[in-house]
Amino acid sequence: MEKIHPEHAKDFANPYKIALIATKDSEGEMHISLISTLMAKGEDRMMCGEFIVGLSKEYFHQYPESGFIIMNLKKEFWSGKMKFRDEISIAGEDFDLFNSMPLYRYNSYFGINKVHYADLVEISDKRALDMGGIIFNTLKVLAAKPFVKCKQKNILKPWAKSLTTKADTLMFLAYEGQDGYPEIVPIIQGQSVCASRIVFTAAPYKKELSNLKKGAKASVYAVNLKMEAVLIKGVFTGFKNGIGSVEIQRVYNPMPPKHGYIY
Numbered sequence: 001m002e003k004i005h006p007e008h009a010k011d012f013a014n015p016y017k018i019a020l021i022a023t024k025d026s027e028g029e030m031h032i033s034l035i036s037t038l039m040a041k042g043e044d045r046m047m048c049g050e051f052i053v054g055l056s057k058e059y060f061h062q063y064p065e066s067g068f069i070i071m072n073l074k075k076e077f078w079s080g081k082m083k084f085r086d087e088i089s090i091a092g093e094d095f096d097l098f099n100s101m102p103l104y105r106y107n108s109y110f111g112i113n114k115v116h117y118a119d120l121v122e123i124s125d126k127r128a129l130d131m132g133g134i135i136f137n138t139l140k141v142l143a144a145k146p147f148v149k150c151k152q153k154n155i156l157k158p159w160a161k162s163l164t165t166k167a168d169t170l171m172f173l174a175y176e177g178q179d180g181y182p183e184i185v186p187i188i189q190g191q192s193v194c195a196s197r198i199v200f201t202a203a204p205y206k207k208e209l210s211n212l213k214k215g216a217k218a219s220v221y222a223v224n225l226k227m228e229a230v231l232i233k234g235v236f237t238g239f240k241n242g243i244g245s246v247e248i249q250r251v252y253n254p255m256p257p258k259h260g261y262i263y
Contacts, residue, residue: 002044002122009040011072011126015101018071020221021048022174022182023056024063029233030174030182030219031059034254037098037112038068044120046082049098049112054259060084060116067182069172075131079208080123081181089115121181129186133204137189138167140201144243150194155248155263157195160230164192164222173200173246175218175236178211185209190220198232198246202239214238218246221254229254 004012011017019038025031033056037049046068050057060066064084071077089095090113098112156164163169171190177183185208190200198220202209212218218236223229231252237245251263 002120004040004043004120004123006043008078008126009043011076012039012070014072016073018069018170018223019048020069020172020174020184021056021060022067022184022219023059023065024176024182025055025059026062029217029250030176031056031233031252032172032174032184032219032221032231034221034223034227034229038070041094041117046118046120047094048116048118049095050114050116051112052256052259053113054254057114057116060118061086064118065181066118067174067177067184069184069186071129071170075129076126077129077186078124078126079184081121081179081183082118083121084116084118087117089117129188130204134186134188137201137203138191140243141189141191141199144199145191145193148193148197148199148245150197151247153196153248155196155251156192156230156232157251157262160222160232160251161192161195163224163228163230164190164198164232166224169222169224171198171200172221173209173212173218174221175212175216183208183211187220193245196248198234198248200244200246202242202244209244212236212244220246227255 041047069079187200220232233250234246234248
């Protein structure tokens with residue numbers, strides 16, 4: 001679809017959701033950011049409020065072709081593509097809209113300081129998260145973990161290693177699609193098997209991962225319901241018997257007070 005359904009726009013307007021945006025970074029890798037302010041502006045545009053200053057806001061305008069995924073509290077999600085405009089608001093109707101939301105209006109230290117805009121390229125229909133498929137494939141990942149070989153590199157620190165092995169952690173993978181736009185796919189069944197590798201299955205979203213090729217740059221965003229998160233960047237090693245992995249090369253801390261690479 002190329003337009004947003006009005007009823008779906010109401011879901012997007014709720015700040016209590018998971019909304020991720022993927023762009024390229026200066027190294028050509030996928031940079032994924034949690035931007036819960038992402039919402040529709042009309043039927044063919046998107047906008048988001050800047051709450052925290054990080055690298056993603058620079059990448060929005062340096063590399064405007066972006067992918068996104070929005071998941072509501074009912075575990076329903078939409079994925080799509082958009083292209084950021086060379087347009088920023090620091091006042092006006094949209095700026096006031098974001099700052100009037102209770103989540104930001106009553107924030108004790110700062111609110112939304114800028115609004116960024118993007119043209120919608122495409123958006124999927126609403127889909128329910130395939131929890132049955134995710135649980136089944138989590139068991140497959142657990143069974144495969146003892147047989148995965150890891151390089152002896154302590155890349156993930158103990159906290160990040162713990163986050164990426166917990167069952168209640170949500171994982172999403174981003175890679176560059178055939179049209180040059182980033183694609184974001186849920187891989188909630190994924191887990192770290194050591195401090196240098198994330199393992200996941202192609203199912204239950206095999207179709208969405210069909211263009212992910214061996215050797216491609218891929219990034220994984222892991223976040224729990226406390227909004228604790230880590231961004232992992234690396235190289236996809238390919239699928240074998242439906243099991244694939246990302247060999248970790250860089251790790252980015254997306255949480256305040258200080259964003260930046262920690263490996």
